[in-house]
Amino acid sequence: RSPKGLVKLLKEAKERLKENRILAIFPEGTRSNTQKLLKFKVGAKILTEKLKLKVQPVVIVDSAKILNTKTFSAKSGNLKIIFLDPVDTSKENWLEQTREDMQKILDFYRQEL
Numbered sequence: 001r002s003p004k005g006l007v008k009l010l011k012e013a014k015e016r017l018k019e020n021r022i023l024a025i026f027p028e029g030t031r032s033n034t035q036k037l038l039k040f041k042v043g044a045k046i047l048t049e050k051l052k053l054k055v056q057p058v059v060i061v062d063s064a065k066i067l068n069t070k071t072f073s074a075k076s077g078n079l080k081i082i083f084l085d086p087v088d089t090s091k092e093n094w095l096e097q098t099r100e101d102m103q104k105i106l107d108f109y110r111q112e113l
Contacts, residue, residue: 006043013047023053027095034064035106037099045095055087057098059105080109 013023027044028037048055061080068074082105087098 006046009043009047010050013051017051023047027099035061035110037103037106040095040099048089048095053089055089055094055098057084057087057102058082059084059102061106061109 016023025044025047027040029041029043030038047053059080059082061082062077063079066074066077066079084098084101084105087094091097
């Protein structure tokens with residue numbers, strides 16, 4: 001996102017928080033077609049730190065096997081959703097560590113196949 005886009009995002013997030021709505025952020029910016037997480041965008045970190053948000057990581061396993069975003073189609077299958085422990089965002093490398101922890105979960109389920 002551009003700096004202008006980030007300012008708009010912050011304003012929208014503040015409005016949603018005033019309405020007691022939950023913010024769901026996909027820090028990759030887009031969905032990977034593999035079990036490998038893409039690099040997290042810096043906007044998720046900025047948003048979290050500026051608004052002092054609580055972070056609850058969620059890993060969605062096998063969504064690319066079920067949902068095809070190119071053809072807007074879906075097929076049956078098992079989707080696993082794993083909720084990780086809340087993140088201590090006061091630590092300096094919290095975003096990178098969260099990404100590593102999430103990737104470990106994906107790697108575990110890949111081995112299971």
